[in-house]
Amino acid sequence: MMLKLKNKMLFWLLSCTIAANAQTAPYTLKREITGVQTNWHSLVLPNPMYQKLKPGFEDLRIFGVNGKDTVEVPYLLKQRGDQVSTQEIAFKQLNQSNANQVYYYTFQPSAATVINQINLNFKQENFDWKVNLEGSNDNQSWFTIVKDYRILSIKNQYTDYHFTRLNFPDAKYSYFRLAVKSNTQPELLATKILKADTVKGVFQNIKYQSYNIKNDAEHKETVIDINLTDPVPVSQLSLNAQSDFDFYRPFKIEYVTDSFKTDQGIRYNYMELYTGTISSLEKPVFTFPNTITSKLKITIQNNDNKPLRLSGLALKGNVYELIARFDDPKLPYALYYGNEKATAPSYEIDKFENKIPAGLSSLTIGEEQQNPAYTVKITKPLFENKAWLWVLMAVIIVLLGWFSFKMLRN
Structure with a gap:
C-alpha cells in the first residue's frame, strides 16, 4: 500500500515538473x-x-x-529616450525697418507666453549674419535676450547647409524684436515662434574598446572606426573636433549589420544610421534612433579642406526598461x-x-x-547502426545480380 502511494506521489511530482517546464x-x-x-x-x-x-x-x-x-x-x-514636444505660437509682424545696415523685425505673439525658439527662413541661399533678439512689454523699453547670434546658409556643389534657428532660454514678453546685421537687405520669407519642451531620457555611457582615425587623402575624407566592447544600444555621439577656422563638413554615421571572411581578412557590411553636418556653429552632439551594434563607422567629407583635429569622442545609449x-x-x-x-x-x-x-x-x-528545462527535438537518422547499411547494400547487390543474370539468359 505504501509503495503504491509513493509511486503515485512520484508520478504527480513528475507530471507537475513536465507541465511547468x-x-x-x-x-x-x-x-x-x-x-x-x-x-x-x-x-x-x-x-x-x-x-x-x-x-x-x-x-x-x-x-x-x-x-x-x-x-x-x-x-x-x-x-x-528624450521626449520633445513643440508648440507653435501664433503672432503677427508689426513693422520692418532698417538703420545703419541693421534690419529690424518686430513680432507680437497673440498672447503673452513663454517662447525659447525662433525659426527663420530667408530667400538668400548664401549668407553669414549676426543677429540680436530683444524683448519688450511696452514696445519702447527693450531687453537683450541674445546678442551677436550667428546664422548661416551655404549652398554649393559640395554642401547645402542652413543654421537659421535661434535657441535661447525661456522668455516671456509682449513684443520681440529681431535685428539682423547685413550689408544687403535680408528677404525674410517665413518665421516660426516656438515653445519647445524636452523631458530628458535615461541614457547610459557606452564603453568602447578602441577607435581608429584615418585621413584618406585620395577620397578627401576622414574615417573613424569605433569598436565597442559588446553589442549595445547606441543613440548619441559626441565628437571633439577642432580647427583653426570655422568649419562645416558633411558626415555620416554607419553601423555594422554583419561580417564575412575574405582572403584579405574580415569584411563588414554597414547600414546608414545618421547623415548631417558637423559645424563650428553647433555643438557636435548627434542623436539618432536607438540601435544595437558592436561597431560604428564615421565618415567626414573634407573636400579640399584640411582634416579636422579629432581629440576624442563619447557614446551614449537609451536604456531599455x-x-x-x-x-x-x-x-x-x-x-x-x-x-x-x-x-x-x-x-x-x-x-x-x-x-x-x-x-x-x-x-x-x-x-x-x-535553462535546465530546455529541450531540443533531435531527428534521428534512419539507420543508426552500420549493420543496416551492410544489409541494404547486400540486398541491392543481390537484386542487381538477379536482373543481370535474367538479361543474359534472354
Whole structure:
C-alpha cells in the first residue's frame, strides 16, 4: 500500500515538473529575478543580454512557476529616450525697418507666453549674419535676450547647409524684436515662434574598446572606426573636433549589420544610421534612433579642406526598461530568452498604460545561466547502426545480380 502511494506521489511530482517546464522548454537561457514584492515593478536589461536576444526582443519572456502551472508575466518594453514636444505660437509682424545696415523685425505673439525658439527662413541661399533678439512689454523699453547670434546658409556643389534657428532660454514678453546685421537687405520669407519642451531620457555611457582615425587623402575624407566592447544600444555621439577656422563638413554615421571572411581578412557590411553636418556653429552632439551594434563607422567629407583635429569622442545609449505586472508576488520568477522560433508577445497592458502607477521599484536580474528545462527535438537518422547499411547494400547487390543474370539468359 505504501509503495503504491509513493509511486503515485512520484508520478504527480513528475507530471507537475513536465507541465511547468512545457512553456519554458523552448528557451535556451534564463536569468533569475529577485525583489518582487508588489504587482508592478520595472527591470533594466543588462548589456550582455542584447547580443543574445532576437531583433525586436521577440523572444523575451518572464515566467513564474506555480506548482504544475507556468505563469507568464505581461510587460511593456520602454525605451527611455528624450521626449520633445513643440508648440507653435501664433503672432503677427508689426513693422520692418532698417538703420545703419541693421534690419529690424518686430513680432507680437497673440498672447503673452513663454517662447525659447525662433525659426527663420530667408530667400538668400548664401549668407553669414549676426543677429540680436530683444524683448519688450511696452514696445519702447527693450531687453537683450541674445546678442551677436550667428546664422548661416551655404549652398554649393559640395554642401547645402542652413543654421537659421535661434535657441535661447525661456522668455516671456509682449513684443520681440529681431535685428539682423547685413550689408544687403535680408528677404525674410517665413518665421516660426516656438515653445519647445524636452523631458530628458535615461541614457547610459557606452564603453568602447578602441577607435581608429584615418585621413584618406585620395577620397578627401576622414574615417573613424569605433569598436565597442559588446553589442549595445547606441543613440548619441559626441565628437571633439577642432580647427583653426570655422568649419562645416558633411558626415555620416554607419553601423555594422554583419561580417564575412575574405582572403584579405574580415569584411563588414554597414547600414546608414545618421547623415548631417558637423559645424563650428553647433555643438557636435548627434542623436539618432536607438540601435544595437558592436561597431560604428564615421565618415567626414573634407573636400579640399584640411582634416579636422579629432581629440576624442563619447557614446551614449537609451536604456531599455521592462514594466511588468506580477499577479502573484510570492512566486519565483525568471527572464527567459534564446528562442529563434519565438514571435513577439501581445499583452493587454499596453492598452491601459495610463493606469500603471508611477515610481516603480526596480528588480534585480541575476547572472545568465543555461535553462535546465530546455529541450531540443533531435531527428534521428534512419539507420543508426552500420549493420543496416551492410544489409541494404547486400540486398541491392543481390537484386542487381538477379536482373543481370535474367538479361543474359534472354
